[in-house]
Amino acid sequence: MALTKKTNSQLFFDGILTENPIFRLALSMCPAVGISTNVMNGILLGIAVLFVQVFSSCTISAIKNFIHPRIRIPTYTLTIATWVTVIDLVLAAYVPEAYKAMGIFVKLIVAFAIITMRLEMFAAKNPIIPSFWDAVGMGLGFLFGMVVLGFIRELLGSGTLLGYDVLGSRPLLFFVLPAAGFFTVGFMMAIFNTMEQYFKRMKEKK
Amino acid sequence: MKPIRSSLIAWLGLVVVLLAGCGPEHRFIKGNSFKGDNQITITFAGPVEASWAKNPANYKAYEKPDPDITLPISSIDLSPDRTTVTLTFQLPLNKAQAHIVWVKDIMAEGASQGTAVMTVTKVYFGYLLSILLGAMIIKNFVFTKYLGLCVFFGTSQKKTTAVGMGITFTLVMVASAMMSWFMYQFVLKPMRLDFLQIVVFIGLVSLSVQAVDTILRKVNPALFKAFGVYLVLVIANCIIIAVPLLLANNEYNAAESFMLAVGAGVGFLVALFLMSSVRERLEVADVPPAYRGLPIAFITAGLFALAFMGFSGMSIF
Numbered sequence: 001m002a003l004t005k006k007t008n009s010q011l012f013f014d015g016i017l018t019e020n021p022i023f024r025l026a027l028s029m030c031p032a033v034g035i036s037t038n039v040m041n042g043i044l045l046g047i048a049v050l051f052v053q054v055f056s057s058c059t060i061s062a063i064k065n066f067i068h069p070r071i072r073i074p075t076y077t078l079t080i081a082t083w084v085t086v087i088d089l090v091l092a093a094y095v096p097e098a099y100k101a102m103g104i105f106v107k108l109i110v111a112f113a114i115i116t117m118r119l120e121m122f123a124a125k126n127p128i129i130p131s132f133w134d135a136v137g138m139g140l141g142f143l144f145g146m147v148v149l150g151f152i153r154e155l156l157g158s159g160t161l162l163g164y165d166v167l168g169s170r171p172l173l174f175f176v177l178p179a180a181g182f183f184t185v186g187f188m189m190a191i192f193n194t195m196e197q198y199f200k201r202m203k204e205k206k
Numbered sequence: 207m208k209p210i211r212s213s214l215i216a217w218l219g220l221v222v223v224l225l226a227g228c229g230p231e232h233r234f235i236k237g238n239s240f241k242g243d244n245q246i247t248i249t250f251a252g253p254v255e256a257s258w259a260k261n262p263a264n265y266k267a268y269e270k271p272d273p274d275i276t277l278p279i280s281s282i283d284l285s286p287d288r289t290t291v292t293l294t295f296q297l298p299l300n301k302a303q304a305h306i307v308w309v310k311d312i313m314a315e316g317a318s319q320g321t322a323v324m325t326v327t328k329v330y331f332g333y334l335l336s337i338l339l340g341a342m343i344i345k346n347f348v349f350t351k352y353l354g355l356c357v358f359f360g361t362s363q364k365k366t367t368a369v370g371m372g373i374t375f376t377l378v379m380v381a382s383a384m385m386s387w388f389m390y391q392f393v394l395k396p397m398r399l400d401f402l403q404i405v406v407f408i409g410l411v412s413l414s415v416q417a418v419d420t421i422l423r424k425v426n427p428a429l430f431k432a433f434g435v436y437l438v439l440v441i442a443n444c445i446i447i448a449v450p451l452l453l454a455n456n457e458y459n460a461a462e463s464f465m466l467a468v469g470a471g472v473g474f475l476v477a478l479f480l481m482s483s484v485r486e487r488l489e490v491a492d493v494p495p496a497y498r499g500l501p502i503a504f505i506t507a508g509l510f511a512l513a514f515m516g517f518s519g520m521s522i523f
Contacts, residue, residue, distance in 0.1 A: 026500050027356055030444045034352035074412040077441060081405040089401060107451055110408050111444040113356045179515060181352060182508030189501040190494075197496070 008133040015137020022145030022185070023192045027114040031105050032149055033181035039162050042150035044098050046143025048087050048106055050136070053115050055083045057123040057135035064124050076119045077110070084110045114142065149184055234312055234319045238326045243298045246307060246326055250314065253288035258313035260284065265293060266308040269300065270325070277305075334465045341469025347445045348477035349507070349514040354445040358478065359503055361439065368482035372475025374436040376468070379446055382407075382414040383467035386450035387460065400454075407450040415440055445470055480510065 006014070019025060022032045028049075035041045056079050060067075067075050088106050091099045099106065109115070118138050123131040154160055157175030159167035174180055236249040246267065258264060260282055267277045277299070283292040299305065305326040312319040347353045361371040386407045394400055419437050422430040440446060449470050453463045484506050493502050 029355035030353050033355060074416065077408050077412050078405065081408045085401060085404050104448060104451055107404055108444045108448060110404055111442060111447045113442040116442060179508050179511035182504050182511055186501045186504030190496040194496045
């Protein structure tokens, strides 16, 4: 068992920036491209993913000693599916409007690679407390990525933010098109790459 | 190989017979079909009496899910040889729905031939084909619904990998979609356990992946060596869980479910193949350093998505 040597705060911030699930690890791309047309969708789906990630990480971390290694993947998927069902029913009951806008994506959280990957790489090997912070970091990283994408697409595409008119015009209507999701994610990844190269050079100079 | 093929032909034959057997249920009725926007034609086996045929009270038509709402008939035409009746309705018919038509006490050859109840549906094979092509190209899951992207970007670097992944995915997709359809229609729905659909569907997917893995390992190790690595990735693909959910939402029947599953699988294969062809060339292209790897792949996929938008709104039948 490879216990992590990182502190809880390191785990937390790694998830948000250096190991950001959308821009750095390139996992869970479907929602990032599919429904990031406005900020509100991003926030809601981000919160749903955060909860599913935290709950299933804690569950797996607590029962890790009882799982037979050969059936671990089915066990992970069933654990995630249980929590997704809970979140799905809660969202459908309390925010029916937004739930409709997100469509099938809430149910699809069950197949998001990021959650299974964190269970396999982290929660299955570490105690509950670090697993919790890792899950919170990853969930917030996903939320952050979705909000950034939603911000860009909503501002440029329809000139609004969270439904309020900000620009008074529609600068680049193209960003409302579903296909623009691919372009936005591509540009953001390139920006993250450039930043990484820049910081690397700064370090070398020192 | 040979016994497998012959049993497959036998099964296909059975399916064709079953599909063909779903015609009208009365011995005096030869056929029925939709005509135009608001008409249904009924063909009888022999000439019927004009006074009976022209009476609207002898017909009753409704959509299969709503037996309480009778569709109003505005006029009835009888062909000169008195074998074909055309019912014209006041409102356009929703042809995606099966319609039930009651024909009371058919009067022909001087005697009543009994009441017939029949189901009118659209030309079936055309409809199935449109589901297949729709899932494959027009509403391609990767380029127009943005599902299965993690696996899509992960395995589209080489053509051989892309084809292997596509074939494995299609097989598991069809197997698990049919099982999910069966579970939903015959277990979850009758027992009102709809809310368990996510757990049951993903459970069936991992079960079929595990089963294919175990069987392939023992039966055909060479094939396992070629396709085994992709099996684990199948679970991480959103499409595999999206298709059963769509089947459950749209209340598809067995044949339609099969077509949608095949269409989704082959559509994914097509998308992977197109993308891998481009990415093999991108390897040698001069891409700015910040865009190397995934970012340029995303922009390529965006261009594909724009191209696939051209198919949107297209209908075949």
